[in-house]
Amino acid sequence: MKKLINSPDTVVTDALAGVAAAHPSLAVDVENKVITRASGPQAGKVGLVSGGGSGHEPMHGGFVGYGMLDAACPGEVFTSPVPDQMLAATRAVNGGAGVLHVVKNYTGDVLNFQMAAELAGDEDIEVVSVVTNDDVAVQDSLYTAGRRGVGATVFVEKIAGALAEEGAGLDKVADVAREVNERSRSLGVALTSCVVPAAGKPTFDLADSEIEMGIGIHGEPGRSRVPLAPARDLAAAALDAIGADLPLSGDLLVMVNGMGGTPLLELYVLFNEVRQYLEGHGARIARNLVGNYITSLEMQGFSVTVCRLTDTLTRLWDAPVDTPALRWGR
Amino acid sequence: MRAEVFRAWIAAAARVIGEQRDHLTQLDAAIGDADHGINLDRGFTAVVSVLESAAPATPGAVLTLTGSTLISKVGGASGPLYGTAFRRAGKALGDAADVDLPGLAAALDAALAGVQQLGAAREGDKTMVDALAPATGAFSKAIAEGASDADALAALAEAALAGAAATISMQALKGRASYLGPRSVGHEDPGAASTALILGALRDATLAGP
Numbered sequence: 001m002k003k004l005i006n007s008p009d010t011v012v013t014d015a016l017a018g019v020a021a022a023h024p025s026l027a028v029d030v031e032n033k034v035i036t037r038a039s040g041p042q043a044g045k046v047g048l049v050s051g052g053g054s055g056h057e058p059m060h061g062g063f064v065g066y067g068m069l070d071a072a073c074p075g076e077v078f079t080s081p082v083p084d085q086m087l088a089a090t091r092a093v094n095g096g097a098g099v100l101h102v103v104k105n106y107t108g109d110v111l112n113f114q115m116a117a118e119l120a121g122d123e124d125i126e127v128v129s130v131v132t133n134d135d136v137a138v139q140d141s142l143y144t145a146g147r148r149g150v151g152a153t154v155f156v157e158k159i160a161g162a163l164a165e166e167g168a169g170l171d172k173v174a175d176v177a178r179e180v181n182e183r184s185r186s187l188g189v190a191l192t193s194c195v196v197p198a199a200g201k202p203t204f205d206l207a208d209s210e211i212e213m214g215i216g217i218h219g220e221p222g223r224s225r226v227p228l229a230p231a232r233d234l235a236a237a238a239l240d241a242i243g244a245d246l247p248l249s250g251d252l253l254v255m256v257n258g259m260g261g262t263p264l265l266e267l268y269v270l271f272n273e274v275r276q277y278l279e280g281h282g283a284r285i286a287r288n289l290v291g292n293y294i295t296s297l298e299m300q301g302f303s304v305t306v307c308r309l310t311d312t313l314t315r316l317w318d319a320p321v322d323t324p325a326l327r328w329g330r
Numbered sequence: 331m332r333a334e335v336f337r338a339w340i341a342a343a344a345r346v347i348g349e350q351r352d353h354l355t356q357l358d359a360a361i362g363d364a365d366h367g368i369n370l371d372r373g374f375t376a377v378v379s380v381l382e383s384a385a386p387a388t389p390g391a392v393l394t395l396t397g398s399t400l401i402s403k404v405g406g407a408s409g410p411l412y413g414t415a416f417r418r419a420g421k422a423l424g425d426a427a428d429v430d431l432p433g434l435a436a437a438l439d440a441a442l443a444g445v446q447q448l449g450a451a452r453e454g455d456k457t458m459v460d461a462l463a464p465a466t467g468a469f470s471k472a473i474a475e476g477a478s479d480a481d482a483l484a485a486l487a488e489a490a491l492a493g494a495a496a497t498i499s500m501q502a503l504k505g506r507a508s509y510l511g512p513r514s515v516g517h518e519d520p521g522a523a524s525t526a527l528i529l530g531a532l533r534d535a536t537l538a539g540p
Binding site: 077106108112115196199204216222 | 408503
């Protein structure tokens with residue numbers, strides 16, 4: 001499998017060196033794998049830390065900057081970072097007002113962040129963790145590790161980041177993070193597998209005529225395989241699944257996200273189908289994102305994330321943000 | 331069993347995980363995210379180098395340092411879970427310079443308790459617990475029945491292997507494989523497989539040891 005890398009062993013650190021070179025607004029500790037704002041911790045502001053496996057770029061490092069995250073810790077490809085990284089990030093962003101950990105609901109991420117929060121507590125840094133779990137593909141949380149955290153994480157980081165920037169306290173920032181997660185749902189669809197650099201071959205095999213419905217973001221297979229269908233039908237299938245769990249009405253924030261290997265051309269095709277479906281159901285897309293925000297290496301496919309907005313959430317979404325991957329209003 | 335036996339155990343575990351790295355990763359690709367062998371190999375390679383430079387003097391210190399290094403190096407779920415297992419086992423051994431079989435059994439029980447407390451997995455959930463729990467059970471039973479060291483350790487390793495094999499027919503209820511629902515049936519759990527390798531290394535190292 002062809003990859004633009006020097007070696008599978010150095011792919012994450014080589015990329016981090018590139019991030020450092022490309023974005024002077026970020027301070028990148030390549031060796032310890034921690035990305036922070038170059039401006040340093042801000043006294044009195046709640047710090048936002050997130051992290052997760054690499055391979056989902058721009059998540060999370062691309063969301064570090066004004067109005068969003070204060071730090072991100074990237075793990076190895078598709079592997080949760082370790083507590084040492086999270087603790088270093090937490091220390092680095094602590095401005096005395098406490099630190100919010102935004103954690104996607106995967107066993108490894110949750111366990112490592114839990115350990116990091118305990119270690120930070122030992123150092124008298126107040127940490128609150130909010131776990132995102134918006135993936136409706138996981139139908140039965142009783143018999144699984146629970147719903148996975150996927151696209152809503154982008155919304156949570158943006159909106160909680162905006163509130164933190166306004167100077168709100170840790171409890172308020174955590175509350176809005178939970179609110180966004182609770183009001184958001186996602187579903188992902190894969191047209192192809194991805195290739196973990198160290199493994200060198202596709203994580204799963206998918207016939208030319210098949211797609212995988214309900215995938216996560218790590219190349220883990222989804223719940224069912226179905227024949228490939230036109231974009232209109234795929235949009236409807238994704239929104240049917242989301243709509244079974246979240247009323248699709250009122251003003252919505254909608255992200256049509258590429259999994260890494262899907263052309264924008266196709267994402268726009270899909271977005272238009274999503275728009276027509278939602279309008280047909282009496283909802284309005286008040287805000288949107290179309291592009292690659294939470295990816296799965298070179299996988300072809302998409303995810304749709306819907307958040308039911310309130311006036312406050314819309315205002316916080318519109319607030320200025322200045323990060324490598326999201327930038328407006330400033 | 332003195333510290334050098336425990337160091338030999340960890341070295342043997344690192345070796346077999348290195349040899350089986352691709353196999354473990356393939357098991358993980360089927361029902362997870364294709365990195366289990368890669369992550370454990372990275373972690374145990376780091377452990378071997380840390381043990382060489384720190385040269386901890388007691389069995390408990392060997393296992394505690396193994397655990398904290400795994401937590402710092404592995405990531406994913408297996409880092410905290412294996413790290414906690416080794417740390418709990420190390421703490422259970424205290425600062426004894428020499429460990430007998432019942433002491434080792436108590437340490438492995440503590441490891442199992444730590445894993446279950448952190449991961450909230452029970453037997454039958456298709457996780458490493460399905461190798462570790464039958465292994466510690468068989469080990470304690472063999473010791474209680476007066477088995478020789480060799481037989482008790484063989485019982486430990488064989489029960490772990492059998493437990494790992496039994497995960498093939500299970501549906502995963504914990505960890506990333508649980509997202510597959512019924513499609514997780516028919517595949518061996520990679521965490522149970524690596525647990526069987528590590529406990530097999532324990533048998534080999536203790537029988538070969540001084």
